[in-house]
Structure formats: structure tokens, C-alpha cells
Amino acid sequence: MLIRLAENSGFCYGVKRAINIAEREAEKRASGLVTIGPIIHNPQVVKRLHDLGVVEVDDVTDGEGKPSIVRSHGLSRKKIKYMNDNNIEVIDATCPYVEKLQMKASLLSNEGYHIIILGDNKHPEVVALTSYIDGDYQVVNSASEVASKYYKKLAVVSQTTQTLEKFRALVSKLLNISYELHIVNTICSATSVRQNGTRKLAKNSDIVIVIGGKMSSNTKMLATISSEYTTTYHIETYKELKNEWFLDVENVGITAGASTPDELIIEVYNKIININGDDETKRFVSEIAVFKEEQNEF
Ligand code: SF4
Structure with a gap:
């Protein structure tokens, strides 16, 4: 079985930046801080940050006055004004x-x-x-x-x-x-290069596994694009993989949305390797073969 990763899979610049900001600010503030909505549409990352003291709240009024992170999607002017008017510290992680x-x-x-x-x-x-x-x-x-x-x-x-x-x-x-x-x-070019990479991979795969939050707009878009060309499964973690998906399959493609961390990609890759009866697992995403159509090399 050949397993290949789409070009430019995983975290984009804006998401990486927002997570770095959240981690850095959490370290500085023992009393914790909040994000207005999930910092990214990936429940696994949101949970990890929660363990560091970064708590998700639904709205600017729910943060009990704690410093509040504006996520990469940005926030409305009205809500920013509410925070300024109420002396709530705004930590702006809006993607540039x-x-x-x-x-x-x-x-x-x-x-x-x-x-x-x-x-x-x-x-x-x-x-x-x-x-x-x-x-x-x-x-x-x-x-x-x-x-x-x-x-x-x-x-x-x-x-x-x-x-x-x-x-x-x-x-x-x-x-x-x-x-x-x-x-x-x-x-965003981060979006289009991920979509192009997924399209090329899907055209050359028997099945494609799309990894990312079920609420993630960019991940859902990758799943839609891939399903136009081949059998596609959108999962959040390796636990959703089913052995029967890989019966009589030779070419497996993996792609991941801009809000999907490397750990989840590696876990999925290694689980597929196990399902296939192999034991050559990987530790880093950079070790996985990437599908590059132009050069026809893996
Ligand atoms: S995909 Fe969104 S968050 Fe990521 S770099 Fe592009 S605009 Fe920013």
C-alpha cells in the first residue's frame, strides 16, 4: 500500500501564529485567559490549550473580565468596543x-x-x-x-x-x-495551495483521508474537493479509521486542513500503517512521502 500526503497539508501561518500567541500569553498569566469561541476549529488543539489555562467562552460577556484572545477569524467591531469599554485586555490573534x-x-x-x-x-x-x-x-x-x-x-x-x-x-x-x-x-493562498494539493492527490488515490475538525470550513472544503475525484472520509482523529476502508486499496492519500496539527496527521498515518500490517511507523510529518504531480515523484 502506498500512502502519500497532499502538498501543504496541516497548519497554516495564521493558525500557527494564533496558537503560539495563546501558548505564550497563557505562560504569562497564572489566572488564565479566554478565547472568544474556539481558537481554531480543532477540538483536540482546543482541549490541549484548555489544559494550559486557555478557556473557550461563547461571547465577550462571558469571560469574567479575563484577558481575551481574538482568534484568527477576527471579531466584530462591536465586540472589540465592548471589551475596550469594559477594560478587558484584548489579545489580538486575528490573522494578518x-x-x-x-x-x-x-x-x-x-x-x-x-x-x-x-x-x-x-x-x-x-x-x-x-x-x-x-x-x-x-x-x-x-x-x-x-x-x-x-x-x-x-x-x-x-x-x-x-x-x-x-x-x-x-x-x-x-x-x-x-x-x-x-x-x-x-x-488566502494557504487555502488555495491546500486545495490544489488535495485535488492532485485525490485524482491519483483510491481513497483520501481528510483530517481536521468537523466544524472547520477549510477542512470541509478539502473533503468536498476530494470527494469529486475519489472515495473520501473526513475524520478528526485516527480513532475514526475503519479497517474495511482499506480493503483492496493500493493508493491512500492523506490531507489535512489548515487547523490540523502535525500530531494528528502522524497518528492517522501510523494507524493506517498498522491496519496494513506494517510496522514502519513515522515520528514526524516531514518523513511522510508527499505527492507531487508535476515531478511525478513521491
Ligand atoms: S487560512 Fe486563514 S488563518 Fe490561515 S493564513 Fe490564510 S487567512 Fe490566515
Whole structure:
């Protein structure tokens, strides 16, 4: 059995940064601190941080005045204001790319553009983003959701984890309903390289195991992409693997979302090795063969 990992699997820059901030700040504060919502959409990492004193709360009002970490998705202006007004220390771990998206949307709105956001209107990144837009905006999940109305000044941005295909389709639709169209491709490259790596891997695998939180938007997107090409299972930990998935399978692909830590990838890899009756387990993700289509090498 050949087991290969998708290129660029696992933690992205913004997630790594947020976790480093949480760990560093937890060390400094014996009385603990809170995160507004899970710091990342990965229950295993959230639990590890909880053990270090970083407790997840649902809202800014629930932290009992403790220093509060704003996660990589960002937080709405109203909630930041609440914390400032109530002397709650804000530890900002908003991903710089998300911050750039917020600033760009805000600027374009102030310049009179009607803003179209490609994204999930319930996702925390989008909820926070819309708070930075003073004028009119619309959140759509696909081109078909755009209102058929003509706009003089239209601007389009995207939630960082959307696919380029969906963004392209949306832009193409918007060209027909606008005089001036300002396009800002805010899809994070960490997202697109993970999606491309997964697509290439899926095309060349009998099954693909996607590792990551069930609530993680970018991991769910990887599972959707992979399932277009091959049998795909989305799991959070190695405990969900089933022996029967690997019967008569030669090429196994593994990919992981931007919020999936290396430990979980290694555990899954080693479990598959065991299921296959091998004992050559690995200690580090860097030891796993990576699928690279262009060079046709593993
Ligand atoms: S996927 Fe991109 S935008 Fe989102 S946290 Fe990671 S680096 Fe930041």
C-alpha cells in the first residue's frame, strides 16, 4: 500500500501564529485567559490549550473580565468596543490576511462601492468582516444568490477559505450587472495551495483521508474537493479509521486542513500503517512521502 500526503497539508501561518500567541500569553498569566469561541476549529488543539489555562467562552460577556484572545477569524467591531469599554485586555490573534480583508472591504465601502462577499454568512470570519463595512453589502454563497439588480459601483471580496472556481463564477456573473466592478481576490493562498494539493492527490488515490475538525470550513472544503475525484472520509482523529476502508486499496492519500496539527496527521498515518500490517511507523510529518504531480515523484 502506498500512502502519500497532499502538498501543504496541516497548519497554516495564521493558525500557527494564533496558537503560539495563546501558548505564550497563557505562560504569562497564572489566572488564565479566554478565547472568544474556539481558537481554531480543532477540538483536540482546543482541549490541549484548555489544559494550559486557555478557556473557550461563547461571547465577550462571558469571560469574567479575563484577558481575551481574538482568534484568527477576527471579531466584530462591536465586540472589540465592548471589551475596550469594559477594560478587558484584548489579545489580538486575528490573522494578518483576515485583517487585510477587513480593511480592504471597509475602504471600498467608504469609497461608495456596494460590497459583495463570497462566503458563509454564519462563519465567524464573515460575521466579523461585515462589521467593518459601513455601507451596503451582500453575502452570497454562490453566483446564483446575487440579486438581479444593476450596480454603478460594485466590489467583490471573498471569505479567505473559498475556492477560486466559485469566486471566478461569481465575478463572471457580476460583470453583467455592474458598470464599475472592483475585484479583490482575498482567497488566502494557504487555502488555495491546500486545495490544489488535495485535488492532485485525490485524482491519483483510491481513497483520501481528510483530517481536521468537523466544524472547520477549510477542512470541509478539502473533503468536498476530494470527494469529486475519489472515495473520501473526513475524520478528526485516527480513532475514526475503519479497517474495511482499506480493503483492496493500493493508493491512500492523506490531507489535512489548515487547523490540523502535525500530531494528528502522524497518528492517522501510523494507524493506517498498522491496519496494513506494517510496522514502519513515522515520528514526524516531514518523513511522510508527499505527492507531487508535476515531478511525478513521491
Ligand atoms: S487560512 Fe490564510 S487567512 Fe486563514 S488563518 Fe490561515 S493564513 Fe490566515
